Amino acid sequence: MNELNDSIQEFIIIGFPGYQDRNSRFIIFGVLLTVYAILLLGNLFIIVIVLIDRDLHTPMYILMSNLALVDVVITTTTIPKLLAVLGTGASGISIAGCFIQTLFCGSVTAVESFLLAIMAYDRYLAICKPLHYYTITNNSVVFKQVVCCWVGGFIALTIPLSLTFRLQFCGSNKLLHFFCDHSALLKLACTDTTINSYLSLSIGMSLIIPLIYILYSYSRIIHSILKIATGDGRLKAFSTCSTHLMIISVFYIVGAGVFISNRIPGTSIDTRIMVGLVQNLFPPIMNPIIYCLRSKEIRESFVKTLKRNKIFPKHN
DSSP, rough: GGGGGOOOOOEEEEEOOOSSSSSHHHHHHHHHHHHHHHHHHHHHHHHHHHHHHHGGGGGGOOOOOOOOHHHHHHHHHHHHHHHHHHOOOOOEEHHHHHHHHHHHHHHHHHHHHHHHHHHHHHHHHHHHSSHHHHHOOOOHHHHHHHHHHHHHOOOOOOOOHHHHHHHHHOSSOOOSSSSOOHHHHHHSSOOOHHHHHHHHHHHHHTTHHHHHHHHHHHHHHHHHHHHHSSHHHHHHHHHHHHHHHHHHHHHHHHHHHHHHHHHHTTHHHHHHHHHHHHHHHHHHHHHHHHHOOOOOOHHHHHHHHHHHSSOOOOOO
C-alpha cells in the first residue's frame, strides 16, 4: 500500500446522510434492487441477442451491444456496494477497492461518450453515404474502433487517478457519496489538490469533444434528410437514426442535469447524491427499453430465438 495512505486503512461510504434510519434505508434498498435487476436483465438481453443472432452481426448492433456492456459495467461497479451499505451496513471499502471503483466508473463513462460518437458516425455514413457504407465501414473496422474506445477511456482516467492516489489521506475517511467519486475523494485529502482538480476538470471538459462531433454529424444528417424529395423517404431516413438520437438525449440531458444541480446554491447533499444516482441508473435502464421499442430487428430476433428453442409454437 502507498505509504502516504498508511494513516487511513479504508474509506466509509455514507450513502445518503439524511436517510440513515432503518425504514428509509429499507425503502431505498428495495427500489434500488428492483431497478438494478431490471436494467441488468435488459442490457444482458441485448448483449445475448446480438451474440447469438448472426443477422445482427453488423456495425450498428456491435456498437449497440457494447453500449449495453458499458451500462452493465458502470452500474455493477457502484450499485452492489451501495446495496450492501443500505442492506447490511457494510459501508467500509479498502483504499485499493475505492480507487478501482473510481477508475472503472469514470473510465466507462468516458467509453460511453466515445461509443455514442462512433454510433453518430455510423448513422452519418448510413444516411449521407449509403452507397459507400460497406466500403467505408465493416465489422472489423468497428471492432477496432470499439477497442480504441475502451483503451482510451481507461487511459484518460489513469493519470488523474494516479496523482490522487499519491495524495495524503489523514483526516476523515467518510465519503459523502453513494460510491468512491473522484471529487469526493479529493475533499478528504490533507494535501493541496489544486493540480488534481484542474486536471480532472480538463479531462471532464475534453469529453465535450464527442458531443461536438455528434452535433456536427447530426447537422449533416438532418441536412441530408431535408434534401430527400418524398415524405416517406424522409421518414424512413429519420427512423434509422431516431433510436440513437433518443439514447444520446438521455445520456447528455441527464448528465447536464447533474452538472447544473451540483452548482445550484443551497442544494442539499442528499439531493446531489440522488441526482448522481439517477445519472448512474437512468440511461442504463432506458437504453434497452429504447432498443426494444424502436428496433424492429431486435424484436424479430427475440421472437425467432424463442421459436428456435420451442418456447413459442410455430404457426403454419
